Amino acid sequence: MADIYSIIGSALNAQNARMDVIAGNLANVDSVTQPGGTPYRAHEVVFEAGQDADGGDSGGVSVAGTVLSNAPPRKTYDPSSPFADGQGFVTGSNVSQPDQMVDLIDSANSYSASVAVLAQASRIDQQLISSIQVSS
């Protein structure tokens, strides 16, 4: 079992990676592609329980990888666009803005819980240090 600070550090790193991906998705929410091109697909990070060097449970968390959303790309009818296909539809990304915002709130919640535990742990450590201090 790793110490509390490295556990919280891993949690903050993981949530940071998740927020990076959410920011990338939200930035691409209105991306469009040429007909026949690959539209932008929403990325989603997957977490796994952290392991230490000998394969044991470290107590922390790590990012296992990123998966792409299977949602269908959004098609908007806009025949005047240079990106429109034969039927006049423009293919956009499959990012759902509300989904990403909810995910962002969830991530921020987890992040602030970790920060709260960090503040608590350092307060307790300070107190433990002062408890072994021998006053003259």
Next chain:
Amino acid sequence: MQAGFLDLYNGVLNVRAERASLIAGNIANADTPGFKAQDIGFSDALSAELANPAAAAAPQFRADATVALNGNDVSLDSERIEAAENANQLSAAATFLHQSTADLITALRPNPSGN
């Protein structure tokens, strides 16, 4: 001279610190698919710790937790409550230890009043 409370409070602080790490791990893994929250029961872990200080108590899973669709059963709210409770108890143990060692040091001084 027997300072049994030092052994006892060594055990209390160790178990509390172990619990703090487990709860921090639960909060870290609040979004990990398939992760199950782990914790140790304080009194059982303390008696195990006092009987054999070298062996760490085995973590247990929560029996009454609601499992989400992704197989994760961490509740951030209840983990934060557990963390606060554990931190308060750790704080109380540290305060008591501080006071007791201060008293012990006072008693060990050849001339406590300093004159």
